[in-house]
Amino acid sequence: MKTVNKIYINGEFVTPHGAEIFDLINPSNNQKIGEVILADETDTKNAIAAAKEAFKTFSKSTVTERIDYLTKLKVAVEKRQQDFIDIMIEEYGGTHQFVTMSIKYTGAWFDSMIEVLNTYEFEKAINSSLVKLQPVGVVGIITPWNASNSSVCSKVATAIAAGCTVVIKPSEMSALQTQVLMEAFHDAGLPKGIINFVTGLGNVVGAELTGNPDVSKISFTGSTAVGKLIAKTAVDIMKRVTLELGGKSPNIILDDADLDKAVPMAVYGAYMNSAQACIAPTRLLVPENRLDEVNAIAKTVAENIVVGLPQNENTNIGPMVSVKQFDRVQNYIKIGLEEGATLLAGGEGKPEGLEEGNFVKATIFTNVNNKMRIAQEEIFGPVLSIIPYKTEQEAIEIANDSPYGLAAYVSSADEDRAMRVASQVDAGRICINGFSHDPLVPFGGFKQSGIGREYGAYGLEAYLEPKAILR
Numbered sequence: 001m002k003t004v005n006k007i008y009i010n011g012e013f014v015t016p017h018g019a020e021i022f023d024l025i026n027p028s029n030n031q032k033i034g035e036v037i038l039a040d041e042t043d044t045k046n047a048i049a050a051a052k053e054a055f056k057t058f059s060k061s062t063v064t065e066r067i068d069y070l071t072k073l074k075v076a077v078e079k080r081q082q083d084f085i086d087i088m089i090e091e092y093g094g095t096h097q098f099v100t101m102s103i104k105y106t107g108a109w110f111d112s113m114i115e116v117l118n119t120y121e122f123e124k125a126i127n128s129s130l131v132k133l134q135p136v137g138v139v140g141i142i143t144p145w146n147a148s149n150s151s152v153c154s155k156v157a158t159a160i161a162a163g164c165t166v167v168i169k170p171s172e173m174s175a176l177q178t179q180v181l182m183e184a185f186h187d188a189g190l191p192k193g194i195i196n197f198v199t200g201l202g203n204v205v206g207a208e209l210t211g212n213p214d215v216s217k218i219s220f221t222g223s224t225a226v227g228k229l230i231a232k233t234a235v236d237i238m239k240r241v242t243l244e245l246g247g248k249s250p251n252i253i254l255d256d257a258d259l260d261k262a263v264p265m266a267v268y269g270a271y272m273n274s275a276q277a278c279i280a281p282t283r284l285l286v287p288e289n290r291l292d293e294v295n296a297i298a299k300t301v302a303e304n305i306v307v308g309l310p311q312n313e314n315t316n317i318g319p320m321v322s323v324k325q326f327d328r329v330q331n332y333i334k335i336g337l338e339e340g341a342t343l344l345a346g347g348e349g350k351p352e353g354l355e356e357g358n359f360v361k362a363t364i365f366t367n368v369n370n371k372m373r374i375a376q377e378e379i380f381g382p383v384l385s386i387i388p389y390k391t392e393q394e395a396i397e398i399a400n401d402s403p404y405g406l407a408a409y410v411s412s413a414d415e416d417r418a419m420r421v422a423s424q425v426d427a428g429r430i431c432i433n434g435f436s437h438d439p440l441v442p443f444g445g446f447k448q449s450g451i452g453r454e455y456g457a458y459g460l461e462a463y464l465e466p467k468a469i470l471r
Contacts, residue, residue, distance in 0.1 A: 001032065001033065001034050001035070002024070002033060002034035002035075002176060003034060003035055003036075003037075004024075004034065004035070004036040004037065004175045004176065004178070004179050004199070005036075005037045006179075006182075007039050007043055007047075007182075007197055007198050007199060008182045008185070008186065008195070008196060008197040009043070009046055009047045009050050009196050009197075009198070010046075010047075010050035010054075010192045010193045010196065011186070011190075011191070011192030011193065012192075013182070013186070015037075016037050016038065016039045016040070016043050016198075016200075017039070017040055017042040017043050017046075018037065018038045018039045018040030018042070018043055018200060018204075019037065019040075020037070020038045020040075020201075021035050021036070021037055021038070022035065022036050022038055022172045022175070022201075023035050024036060024091065024173070024175060024176060025322070026090055026091070026093075027092065027093040027318075027319040027320060027321050027322060027357055027358045028093055028309055028310060028318070028319050028356075028357040028358075029356045029357050030323065030356060030357060030358070033090060033091070033176075034175070034176060036172060036175035036199060038172060038199065038200045038201060038204070038205075039198040039199055039200035039204075039205055040200060040204055040205070041204060041205075041208045043198050043200070043205070044167070044169075044198050044200070044204075044205045044208040044209060044212075045208065045212070047167045047196040047197075047198050048138060048167055048208075048209070048212055048214050048215055049214070050192070050193040050196055051138040051165040051166060051167050051193055051194070051196055052138050052165070052214050053193055054165045054191065054192060054193025054194050055135075055137060055138055055164070055165045055193075057191070058163060058164075058165055058191065058193075058194055059134070059135045059137075059163045059164075060163075061163055063117050063120075063122075066117060066160055066161055066163065067114050067117055067118075069160055069188070069190050069194075070110045070113055070114050070117075070157060070160055070161065071110070071114065072188040072189060072190065073110055073153075073156070073157070073160070073184075073185065073188045073190070074107045074110035074111065075188070076184040076185065076187045076188040077106055077107060077110075077149075077153060077181070077184045077185075078106070078107045079184065079187075080180050080183070080184045081103055081106075083180045084099070084103050084106070084149055084177065084180055084181075085099050085100055085103055087176045087177050087180060088102075088103075088149070088177060089310045089311050089318075090176070091173070091174065091175075091176045091177055092145050092146065092148075092173065092174065092177075092321045093274065093310045093318040093319040093320070093321060093357075093358070094273065094274070094310060094318060095273075095274060095310045095315045095316065095317070095318045096310060096311055096312065096313050096315065097313065097315065097316065098272065098273050098274070102147070102149075102150055102273075103149070105150060105437070105439070106149055106150055106153050108439050109150070109153045109154040109157040109439060110153070110157045111439075112157070112439035112440050112455070112456060113157040113158060113160070113161040113460070114161075115440065116161060116440070116456055116457050116460055117161050120457060120460065122134075122464075126468075128470075128471055129468055129469060129470045129471060130468070130469045130471070131466055131467065131468050131469075132466070132467045132469065133461070133464040133465070133466055133467075134163075134464065134465055134467055135162045135163035135164045135463060135464060135465075136162070136164060136216045136217045136240055136463050136464060136465050137164065137215075137216030137217065138164065138165050138166070138167065138214060138215050138216055138217075139155075139159050139164045139165070139166045139167075139215070139216065139217045139218070139219055139463065140166075140167050140169065140209030140210065140212075140215045140217070140218045140219070141155045141156065141159070141166050141167070141168045141169065141218075141219050142169045142202070142206050142209065142218065142219070142220045142221070142222065142230075143155070143168070143169070143170050143171060143174075143220075143221055143222075144171055144221055144222045145171040145173040145174045145321055146273060146276045146277065146278075146321070147221070147273070147277075148170055148171060148174035148177050148178070148181075149177055149181055151221050152168055152170060152181060153181075154439070154454060154455065154459075155168075155219045155221075155454070156168070156185075156195060158219075158454065158455075158459045158460055158462075158463055159219075159463055160194070161460055161463075162460055162463035162464050164216075164217075164463050165193060165194050165195070165196075166194070166195055166196065167196045167197075167198060167209060167215070168195070168196065168197045168198070169198055169199070169200060169202075169205045169206055169209060170197070170199055172199055172200065172201060173321065173322070175199050178197060178199055181197075182197050185197075202226060206226075206230070207233070210230050210233045210234055210239070211233055211236075211237075213237050215239065216239065216240060217239060217240035217241065217242070217462075217463065218230055218234055218239060218240070218241050218242070219241075219242045219454075219462075220241070220242070220243050220244070221244040221245075221278075222244075222245065223245065223246055223378075224245040224246040224378075224403075224404075224448050224449070227243040227245040227450065227451075230243065231243065231451070240462070241451060241452070242444070242450075242451065242452035242453070242454060242459075242462045243450040243451045243452065244278070244406075244443070244444055244445065244449075244450045244454060245278070245406070245445060245448060245449050245450040246278055246378040246404055246406070246448070246449060247278040247279055247280070247378060247404045247405075247406030247407055247445065247449050248282060248283060248375070248376065248377070248378050248402050248403075248404045249279055249280060249281045249282065249283065249404070249406060249407040249408055249409065249427070250281065250283045250285055250398070250399035250402070250408050250409070250425070250427075251266050251269065251270070251281035251283065251284050251285065251408070251409040251410075251411070252285045252395050252396075252399055252408070252409065252410045252411070252421060252425075253266065253284070253285065253286050253287070253294070253411045254287070254392065254395070254410070254411060254412040254413075254414075254417065254418065254421065255287040255289075255290065255392075256412055256413040256414060256417070257411040257412050257413060258413065259290065259293055259294060259297055260297065261411075262411040262433075263284075263294055263297040263298055263301065264297065264301045265411075265434060265435075266281060266284050266298075266384075266409075266411075267284075267298055267301040267302060267305070267364070267384060268301070268305075268316070269281050269409070269435055270282050270284070270382070270384040271305065271316060271317050271362060271382050271384075272435075274310075274317045274318045274319070274320070274381075274382065275317065275379075275380065275381050275382040275383070276320065276321060276325075276380050276381065278378075278406055278407075278449075279406060279407040279429070281407070281408075281409045282378075282379065282383065282384055282385060283370070283375055283385050283387055283398075283399075283402075284298075284384060284385065284386045284387065285387050285388075285389055285395050285398055285399060286386060286387070286388055286389070287388070287389065287390075288388040288389060288390050291366070291367075291386070291388045294366075294386060295344055295366050295386065298344060298345070298364055298366070298384075298386065299344050299345050299364070302344070302345035302346065302362045302363075302364050303345060305317060305362040307351045307354065307359055307360070307361060307362055307382075308351075308354065308359075309354075316362075317359075317360070317362055317382050318359075319354075319357040319358040319359050320358040320359075320360060320381055321358070322358065323358055325358065325380065325381065326358035326359075326360065326381075328379070328380070328381070329360050329379060329380070329381030329382070329383065330348060330349075330360070332373070332374055332377070332379045332381070332383055333346075333347060333348050333360075333363055333383060334348060335373050335374060336365045336368075336372070336373075336374040336383070336385075339369075339372045339373065339374065340372075341365035341366070341367060341368045341369075341372060341374060341385070342365060342366045342367040343363070343364075343365060344364040344365065344366045344386070345361075345362060345363060345364040346360075346361035346362050346363030346364060346382070346383075347361055347363060348361075349361065360381050360382050360383075361382070362382050363382055363383045363384070364383075364384045364385075364386065365383070365384070365385050365386065366386040367386070367388070368385040368386060368387045369387070370387050370398045370401050370402075372385070375387060376402065376403070378404070392421065395421070396421060396424045396425060399425050399426075399427075400424075400425060400426045402447075403447055403448045404445065404446075404447060404448055404449045405426045405427045405428060405445050405446025405447040405448075405449045406427060406428055406429070406444075406445040406446075406449035406450070407427055407428065407429045407430070407431070408422070408425045408427035408429075408430045408431075409430065409431050409432075409435070410422050410425070410430065410431075410432055410433075411432075411433050411434075412432075412433070415432065415433070418432045418433065419432065426446045426447065427445070427446055427449075428442070428443060428444045428445045428446055428449065428450075428453070429441070429442075429443055429444075439455050439456065440455065440456035440457075441455060441456060442454070442455055442456060442458035442459065443455045443459075
């Protein structure tokens with residue numbers, strides 16, 4: 001059994017003041033694999049103090065120095081690539097397929113910020129005045145369990161590029177991954193206090209970060225419910241926030257699309273990261289007059305989806321991260337049946353032979369009405385809703401009929417048509433004919449999917465305060 005009994009403050013691994021112990025459970029078999037000693041308010045205040053002191057010097061660093069730090073962080077993280085893969089599979093049940101792809105992008109967060117810094121202007125002349133963009137201050141970074149390493153690295157890279165110091169509160173459920181990341185960041189050899197880690201509960205460590213006046217900004221990725229709590233607390237002291245929250249992403253297949261390509265891609269996409277992904281396209285919008293064709297293809301694809309142990313290379317869907325999450329998904333499947341949706345594949349219960357873990361069948365509902373709860377609420381599990389539409393305009397209306405607006409997808413044989421549809425969908429990031437990623441392109445949500453943007457120059461500016469000097 002593994003024990004995580006250190007946090008990282010002011011360049012040193014220290015024993016937490018907190019004494020509460022959190023058990024780490026392998027979701028594939030629900031066996032305990034470790035435990036973590038959780039940090040408390042005292043630990044958080046110590047980390048904030050270290051970051052505040054380090055900010056005095058680091059905020060004055062040059063672009064060249066920051067690029068050097070980003071390069072060192074990238075090298076240190078990439079050296080631990082296999083360690084990350086192994087622990088992500090064990091700790092939260094990420095599939096081998098997903099985690100090997102995900103970890104390849106981790107170094108790219110540092111590369112993209114280096115690219116931005118090479119051309120970014122921190123001082124701009126407007127008429128006879130000067131506008132200086134200065135780092136916002138100490139940043140509290142709060143990240144989820146489903147993309148812990150990638151989320152931490154992208155936010156840290158942006159903060160470092162801006163000249164900010166950070167206090168990171170990763171999910172307590174990601175403590176083993178955090179241990180590897182702390183070690184990698186330490187090995188990068190940055191000056192003390194720039195990067196600090198305090199693993200603890202949201203209502204303890206997260207609350208202190210959000211309410212502490214010495215933290216100038218919170219960058220949070222997680223649920224919309226928690227994001228709202230952070231925003232409410234932060235507004236009392238006008239703390240800056242970037243919130244990347246939940247999603248219920250639409251995937252619009254237009255009537256001219258090649259269904260044999262678009263539908264399988266849509267089903268596999270909905271199940272990305274075992275469907276524990278905020279950008280997963282879990283609402284599949286299809287032409288009503290082609291619904292039978294779509295159903296036939298989707299059913300065949302679902303029946304060939306491999307739900308299994310995450311370490312197996314052919315596994316498409318691994319376990320839900322916890323018993324609580326498994327129960328949540330099961331409840332939504334039950335709700336879908338009660339609402340009158342047609343069960344096309346999967347359903348309640350665990351797949352045969354996987355009863356010990358938190359495994360959910362690859363489930364598809366069809367003939368779904370967009371007013372149903374399974375079409376409106378984020379399930380965070382492998383449950384896809386197929387929703388028919390009559391016209392292109394109705395498809396756009398259905399896509400926008402959601403409290404969320406994080407991501408969207410459009411498939412069409414005519415790229416200009418797809419672009420025209422995409423321009424009318426209210427979502428922060430929209431992919432045409434497939435799944436694309438670009439760390440320089442802004443990412444964030446409309447409506448209840450968040451506030452602000454991350455990645456690239458847009459993300460960098462969220463860590464900067466404009467100061468106008470008139471003369």
